[in-house]
Every structure is written in structure tokens, then in C-alpha cells.
Amino acid sequence: MSDLPDWLVPIRDGARTIRGEELSRFLPPPGSDARPGAVLMLFGEGPAGPDLLFTERAHDMRSHPGQISFPGGSIDAGDESPVAAALREAQEETGLDPAGVEVLASLPQLWLPPSNFAVTPVLGWWREECRVGVVDPAEVHAVLRVPLEELLDPAHRVTVTHPGGYSSPGFLIGPDKDLILWGFTAGLVNQLFEHVGLTRPWDTSVRRTLPSYMLGVRED
Numbered sequence: 066m067s068d069l070p071d072w073l074v075p076i077r078d079g080a081r082t083i084r085g086e087e088l089s090r091f092l093p094p095p096g097s098d099a100r101p102g103a104v105l106m107l108f109g110e111g112p113a114g115p116d117l118l119f120t121e122r123a124h125d126m127r128s129h130p131g132q133i134s135f136p137g138g139s140i141d142a143g144d145e146s147p148v149a150a151a152l153r154e155a156q157e158e159t160g161l162d163p164a165g166v167e168v169l170a171s172l173p174q175l176w177l178p179p180s181n182f183a184v185t186p187v188l189g190w191w192r193e194e195c196r197v198g199v200v201d202p203a204e205v206h207a208v209l210r211v212p213l214e215e216l217l218d219p220a221h222r223v224t225v226t227h228p229g230g231y232s233s234p235g236f237l238i239g240p241d242k243d244l245i246l247w248g249f250t251a252g253l254v255n256q257l258f259e260h261v262g263l264t265r266p267w268d269t270s271v272r273r274t275l276p277s278y279m280l281g282v283r284e285d
Contacts, residue, residue, distance in 0.1 A: 068262075069118055069169075070110060070115070070189060072110055072115050072139050072213075073115070073169075073190060073261075074171075074260070075141075075261045076108065076188070076257070076261055076263075077170060077188065077190075077259045078081055079168075079257060079261035080169065080170040080172055080188045080257065080262075080278050081170045083172065083173070083179060083256075083257065083260045084173060085173030085174065087171060087260055088172065088175060088252075088256045088257070089175045089176070089249075089252060089253075089256070091176040091177070092093075092173070092174070092175065092177055093174055093176045093183040094176070095171070095217030097176070097183060097254065098181070099176060099181045099182060099183035100139060100180075100181060100182050100183065101139070101140040101147070101174075101182075101183050101184075101185070102127070102137060102139050102140055102182045102183065102184045102185070103137050103138075103140055103147035103148070103150040103154070103164065103184065103185045103186075103187055103276065104134070104135035104150040104151055104154075104184055104185075104186050104250075105135055105136050105137055105152065105155045105189055106135055106137065106172075106186055106188045106189065106253070106257075107135075107161070107166065107186050107189045107191055108188070108189065108190055108191065109156065109190075109191035109210065110191070110193060110232060111210045111212065112133060112195075113212040113214070113215075114212050114213065114214055115212065115213045115214075116210045116211055116212045116213060116248065117211050117216070117236055117254070118135070118136065118155075118161075118191070118197070118208070118209070118210055118212070118214065118216055118254065119133050119135060119158065119197060119208075119209045119210075119211055119238070119246070119250070120133070120134055120135070120136055120139070120158055120205050120209070121133050121205065121206045121207040121208075121209060121244065121269040122134065122204070122205065122206060122276045123203060123204055123205060123206045124206055125212075125259070126204070127281075128180075129192070129279075130278055130279060131206065131276070131278050132199070132248070132277040133209070133238065133244060133245070133248075133250060133251075133254075134249075134250045135159070135250055136151070136155035136158045136159055137151055137154045137155070137184070138150070138154040138235065139182075141153075142263070143241070144215060144282060146189050147171060147185035147187060148168050148171060151187040151189075152166060152168075152186075152187075152234055154190075157201075157245060158162070158201075158204065158205050158208075159198065159199075159200065159205070159208045160195075160196065160198060160199040160200050161195065161196050161197050162193075162195045163234070164181050164193070165191060165192055165193035165195055166189045166191060166196060167181040167189060167190040167192045168187060168192065169187070169188045169189060169190055170187075170188045171185055171186070171187050171188070172185065172186040172187075172188065172253075172257075173185075175249070175253070181235045183193060185247075186253060188227070195262070196227075200267050208243075209238065209239065211236075211238045211246075212262075213237075215236075215238065215240070216236055216254065217258065217263060217264070217265055218265075219265050219266065219267035220255065221234070221236055221237045221238070222234070222235070222237075222267035222269075222271070223235045223237060223245075223273045224269050224270070224271065224272045224273070225240060225245055225247035225248075225272070225273050225274075226274050227249070227275060227280075228273075228274075228275075228280065230273075233247050233248055233251055233252055233271070234251055234252065234255040234269075235247040235273060236245075236251055237251065238252070245273060245279070246274060247275070
């Protein structure tokens with residue numbers, strides 16, 4: 066294994082010590098029949114400095130259209146572990162070469178009640194980078210490398226509100242900062258960064274509503 070960059074060491078250490086209740090109030094209940102899943106939190110050293118890899122789901126998908134998320138999905142019968150599932154899904158969605166990823170930690174399993182998924186976030190270091198991009202446009206609209214500096218900038222922090230009344234910490238990302246990272250993925254980023262002391266004070270009163278395409282509403 067390669068030496069980690071200094072900026073990643075506290076993130077790795079934090080991922081190894083954080084408890085499930087520090088990440089989310091939704092944990093798989095005892096005896097849960099939740100479907101197991103895994104996502105890959107892949108940290109790299111991009112052109113603009115340290116970054117995280119995200120995907121933007123296709124805008125016409127039936128569930129969660131346009132959602133910004135980590136590569137990931139269900140753990141299949143052929144997957145040996147959540148780590149194997151996260152790497153496989155990342156390869157299928159972005160073309161990532163798993164051989165270039167150094168797995169650093171598996172975070173506690175978290176529960177997504179609406180879809181009844183029990184998700185294991187897998188933290189990795191992109192030790193040997195490769196070209197990534199959209200593999201299947203029917204599933205992924207875009208692949209994004211978002212600099213940590215942009216995620217931590219208070220100017221890009223917002224509270225995102227859903228018409229159903231739910232709200233969560235969010236991030237404005239993308240070249241024009243017109244993409245909204247929110248929900249489960251944003252909460253995971255927010256809580257991990259908070260745990261390792263990276264979060265900077267930001268104005269939680271700045272609110273954004275989700276665009277219609279993320280709600281499955283078509284505008285003709």
C-alpha cells in the first residue's frame with residue numbers, strides 16, 4: 066500500500082472510529098429485512114486538489130432522478146463483501162479500475178427507510194487514477210470529481226428543503242454550482258467532515274428547494 070497524503074490521514078482515522086449514530090439517526094433496526102447495499106466514497110488528488118467522486122443519476126429515471134450520489138448499489142449474491150460490491154458498482158457506473166483503489170475503511174451500516182436499504186459506505190483512496198466517465202447514459206447523467214475545498218466552502222453550503230417537509234444540509238456543486246447534493250449522500254459527507262473537524266461555519270438559514278427534475282416532475 067502507498068503512503069497516504071497528509072490531508073487524507075484524519076479522514077481515514079475518523080472513518081475507522083465514527084459510530085453509526087454519529088452519521089445518521091437511521092440505523093438498521095434489529096431483525097431488519099433491509100436489502101444490503103454499498104457505496105464507494107473515493108477520495109482522489111485531482112487537478113484542483115483533493116476531491117471526491119460522485120455520479121449524477123439520469124434525469125428520467127423512475128427513482129431519484131438527477132440525484133447526486135456516490136457510486137454504489139445493491140450487494141449481489143456474487144459479491145464477497147460490501148467492499149467488493151462498492152468497487153463493482155463503481156466500475157459499472159463510471160469505468161473505474163478497482164485495482165487502483167486502496168480501501169481504507171468500511172463505515173457503519175446505515176438505513177434508508179424509504180427504499181429499505183441497509184448501506185455500507187466504503188472509504189477508498191484513488192492510489193492509481195484512471196479515466197472515468199458515463200458508462201450507461203440510461204443510468205448515469207454525469208460523473209463528477211468535486212474538490213474538497215468546494216465542499217467545505219461556506220459559500221456553497223445550503224439547507225435543502227423537500228416539498229414533503231424534509232430538510233437536510235446540502236452542497237452546491239458542479240462548474241456552475243447549480244447542482245444540489247443533498248439527502249443521504251450529503252448527510253454522510255456532512256457528518257464525516259464534522260467528525261474529523263473539517264467543517265467550517267456556514268449559514269444554515271440559506272435555503273434551496275429541489276428542482277422539478279429531481280422530484281420526477283417533467284417540464285414540457
